[in-house]
Amino acid sequence: MTDVLAWRYRAVMLAYPRSYRARRGDELLDTLLEFAAPDQRWPTLREVASILVEGVRERIGAARRRPSRMVWIQGLQIMVVLLLAGAAAPVLTDVARQQLSAGAGLALILLALATTGAVLRGRWVAALPLTGAWLAAQVYLFTVSWQVFPISWYLLAAVLALAVLAGRHRSERPVRSAWWLLAVPAATALLTGLELPTRPANQLIVVALLAVAGLAGTLLDPRAPIVAAGLLVAETLRTLVELPTPGDTTSTGVIVLLPTENIQATMTWTAPHTSTGVVFFVTPTWWALALGLGTALLFLASHLGVRRRSRI
Amino acid sequence: MTTQGAILRAPSYFVLAALLDGPLHGYVIIKRVSALSGDSVRLAAGTLYAILDRLTEAALIEVEKEEIVNGRARRSYALTPEGRDTVQAEAQRLAAAAAVVTNPALRQSALSGPEMRLA
Numbered sequence: 418m419t420d421v422l423a424w425r426y427r428a429v430m431l432a433y434p435r436s437y438r439a440r441r442g443d444e445l446l447d448t449l450l451e452f453a454a455p456d457q458r459w460p461t462l463r464e465v466a467s468i469l470v471e472g473v474r475e476r477i478g479a480a481r482r483r484p485s486r487m488v489w490i491q492g493l494q495i496m497v498v499l500l501l502a503g504a505a506a507p508v509l510t511d512v513a514r515q516q517l518s519a520g521a522g523l524a525l526i527l528l529a530l531a532t533t534g535a536v537l538r539g540r541w542v543a544a545l546p547l548t549g550a551w552l553a554a555q556v557y558l559f560t561v562s563w564q565v566f567p568i569s570w571y572l573l574a575a576v577l578a579l580a581v582l583a584g585r586h587r588s589e590r591p592v593r594s595a596w597w598l599l600a601v602p603a604a605t606a607l608l609t610g611l612e613l614p615t616r617p618a619n620q621l622i623v624v625a626l627l628a629v630a631g632l633a634g635t636l637l638d639p640r641a642p643i644v645a646a647g648l649l650v651a652e653t654l655r656t657l658v659e660l661p662t663p664g665d666t667t668s669t670g671v672i673v674l675l676p677t678e679n680i681q682a683t684m685t686w687t688a689p690h691t692s693t694g695v696v697f698f699v700t701p702t703w704w705a706l707a708l709g710l711g712t713a714l715l716f717l718a719s720h721l722g723v724r725r726r727s728r729i
Numbered sequence: 730m731t732t733q734g735a736i737l738r739a740p741s742y743f744v745l746a747a748l749l750d751g752p753l754h755g756y757v758i759i760k761r762v763s764a765l766s767g768d769s770v771r772l773a774a775g776t777l778y779a780i781l782d783r784l785t786e787a788a789l790i791e792v793e794k795e796e797i798v799n800g801r802a803r804r805s806y807a808l809t810p811e812g813r814d815t816v817q818a819e820a821q822r823l824a825a826a827a828a829v830v831t832n833p834a835l836r837q838s839a840l841s842g843p844e845m846r847l848a
């Protein structure tokens with residue numbers, strides 16, 4: 418019986434990284450088996466949950482005690498990388514669909530690679546102007562040649578986060594393992610493949626899911642809500658501020674920020690939107706409230722998580 | 730000397746308290762923590778080893794002995810002098826906090842200053 422139980426516990430312990438299993442595996446298994454009843458064949462739910470949670474926390478680097486400042490820096494770094502991936506996704510899509518000229522596409526891809534590299538290496542001061550240049554290039558393409566996408570709110574949010582990192586944590590660079598690099602193409606691929614919803618009611622669901630995921634992530638890692646807060650702000654801005662494209666006469670834009678002669682600013686919202694008989698009233702005020710509340714909740718969750726994790 | 734700025738979470742406090750009377754291995758630590766806390770802290774094995782990692786990293790405990798039992802490694806953990814000081818300092822802090830509730834005389838003397846007198 419013990420052999421079967423030991424085999425099953427070892428299977429659950431695969432949640433831990435290999436190096437941790439090599440160091441702790443036998444000892445942990447010994448303790449687990451000492452608590453087992455003589456005829457027990459299956460791991461207890463409580464132990465399984467504990468192993469899975471601690472295993473994941475060990476893998477994502479959340480198990481170690483770190484200074485609060487470093488947790489915030491790492492959270493902002495992960496947030497910026499995902500924001501950059503979110504900004505790169507439409508560029509890659511447009512390049513693939515040949516909606517961008519070869520020169521413009523190449524320039525944007527090079528800027529994206531340089532910026533992401535700088536952020537991954539913790540070079541905040543270098544990453545900030547690079548992100549600014551990327552953003553400026555997109556605005557230029559939009560205003561001058563109407564090439565596809567408008568301003569990327571993901572990039573704007575990344576600039577703000579990088580400004581904080583460059584201003585307050587200039588010389589502090591988090592150490593990252595090599596597997597972290599995989600997060601960049603993975604996030605970009607995911608966001609490229611994902612058709613982000615355009616209906617306000619669906620967008621509200623996306624924002625709500627983001628907030629809930631961030632709060633739930635606090636249980637594992639206090640960096641999770643920091644990341645979610647950044648994505649929440651960018652996603653809400655993307656929803657609230659819509660730039661009409663040429664020939665688009667049905668824009669649901671609320672505020673148009675780019676003052677070019679081609680764009681007519683509009684301050685009206687075309688809600689209600691109907692969906693399967695249900696009327697959704699999604700107004701800018703509700704969006705702003707949801708954004709403020711969600712972001713505040715996420716940062717509070719981060720703060721509490723960081724404070725708790727800074728204790729032994 | 731205690732770890733600068735260290736504040737113990739309840740499970741870590743009870744793990745250190747369990748080791749005050751001598752080195753123990755994982756199974757016995759869990760049993761003792763449960764008994765010392767009146768069953769309010771019941772550690773799962775995965776949680777225990779995360780706590781032991783943090784305490785080792787903070788140099789509050791150390792591996793005292795490693796042996797092979799039933800073909801598997803078993804380690805016993807002991808308090809370091811720093812760990813002993815830290816848990817005692819935490820106990821004194823908790824006792825002082827409890828005293829202002831349980832000891833009316835102490836409360837009155839703390840409030841006896843002129844600026845503390847009730848209007």
